[in-house]
Amino acid sequence: MENPISNESIGKRVAALRKKQHLTQAQLADLVGATAKHISEIERGITGISIDMQVLLSNHLYCSLDYLIKGQDYETVETSLPSFVIDILHCHNESEKTLFIDYLNFYDKLRKK
DSSP states (O other): OOOTTSHHHHHHHHHHHHHHTTOOHHHHHHHHTOOHHHHHHHHTTSSOOOHHHHHHHHHHTTOOHHHHHHOOOOOOTGGGSOHHHHHHHHOSOHHHHHHHHHHHHHHHHHHHO
8 A cells, every 4th residue: 555645645646636626737836836847746756845835735736734745635614515616716717716706795695684
């Protein structure tokens, strides 16, 4: 069984999370201030990840540090939402995200009446 805290295991999680966000290695690299080559090396387990990079990756890949490093997930509000809601919240289309948030705010106002 593969060690969940090895560079290879962490790299596989980074790659899977990046793909889930529909990001290329170059796009993720831009988000975290790295090069596409460095992201590739992380994903292949060739290089370790600094603590600063771990935090940046977890923020931009919408995961906990626990999940990124140890592969252990825990229940969050997000895991209880339908996948299409999570997709909208994580999309890179700001107008779609804004429209969805405006709708939720409108719903919240109606609910409080």
